[in-house]
Amino acid sequence: GAVVSQHPSRVICKSGTSVKIECRSLDFQATTMFWYRQFPKQSLMLMATSNEGSKATYEQGVEKDKFLINHASLTLSTLTVTSAHPEDSSFYICSAQTGYNEKLFFGSGTQLSVL
Amino acid sequence: QQQVKQSPQSLIVQKGGISIINCAYENTAFDYFPWYQQFPGKGPALLIAIRPDVSEKKEGRFTISFNKSAKQFSLHIMDSQPGDSATYFCAASRDRGSTLGRLYFGRGTQLTVWP
Numbered sequence: 185g186a187v188v189s190q191h192p193s194r195v196i197c198k199s200g201t202s203v204k205i206e207c208r209s210l211d212f213q214a215t216t217m218f219w220y221r222q223f224p225k226q227s228l229m230l231m232a233t234s235n236e237g238s239k240a241t242y243e244q245g246v247e248k249d250k251f252l253i254n255h256a257s258l259t260l261s262t263l264t265v266t267s268a269h270p271e272d273s274s275f276y277i278c279s280a281q282t283g284y285n286e287k288l289f290f291g292s293g294t295q296l297s298v299l
Numbered sequence: 300q301q302q303v304k305q306s307p308q309s310l311i312v313q314k315g316g317i318s319i320i321n322c323a324y325e326n327t328a329f330d331y332f333p334w335y336q337q338f339p340g341k342g343p344a345l346l347i348a349i350r351p352d353v354s355e356k357k358e359g360r361f362t363i364s365f366n367k368s369a370k371q372f373s374l375h376i377m378d379s380q381p382g383d384s385a386t387y388f389c390a391a392s393r394d395r396g397s398t399l400g401r402l403y404f405g406r407g408t409q410l411t412v413w414p
Contacts, residue, residue, distance in 0.1 A: 188342075190342070216400060217400075218400040218401065218402075225407075225409075226406070226407075227388065227404040227405060227406045227407055228343065228388065228402075228404045229404075230401060230402060230403070233398075233400070233401060275340075277342045277343070279342075279400050280400075281399055281400050287399075288333075288345070288399050288400045288402075289345075290335075290342040290343050290344065290345075291342050292341055292342045293340070293341060293342045295340065
């Protein structure tokens with residue numbers, strides 16, 4: 185099946201620093217990618233939708249200046265958590281859609297811990 | 300507001316038994332209803348999905364039952380095995396081309412299958 189690679193799998197950073205998370209579709213071109221966050225033992229909450237070459241669409245309540253999303257190519261989307269604070273500590277997961285009305289595949293997630 | 304409500308929060312089943320997880324949704328525009336399995340520290344993996352034009356879909360030991368009028372759908376896991384112990388999420392989205400991945404997740408069910 186299609187593979188979505190997410191890197192890093194785990195990152196620890198100091199408060200105030202920025203962290204970049206990469207999401208790559210390894211064997212297909214992703215027309216659309218999605219970013220979610222998940223707190224411990226909680227559900228996945230959609231943060232934003234990104235399409236290659238255009239600005240991301242953020243869900244209500246998600247700070248676009250805090251969570252910068254770049255979808256520079258059909259195989260790569262990045263999420264940058266700017267000026268991270270302890271409350272940003274969470275599990276971040278991306279997913280990629282193979283095409284119009286096509287399948288969706290999830291990455292393995294990134295555990296962010298902000299000290 | 301929780302767009303998809305899931306129950307129970309936790310479920311303990313004996314090996315060989317049937318695990319049943321229920322979900323309900325409010326938005327009648329939803330037309331894609333997947334179930335995901337998630338192990339600790341991993342991204343969710345698609346188990347099975349259904350669209351409203353059918354009332355039931357079966358894949359191996361997994362069956363989705365869908366009741367459009369009641370706006371409810373459920374996952375049945377037959378012959379439950381210890382390896383099925385994981386967190387299960389139901390979700391819903393509008394399948395309009397690139398919006399398949401704009402998923403709204405239930406809160407999850409922690410399934411434990413004991414030998």
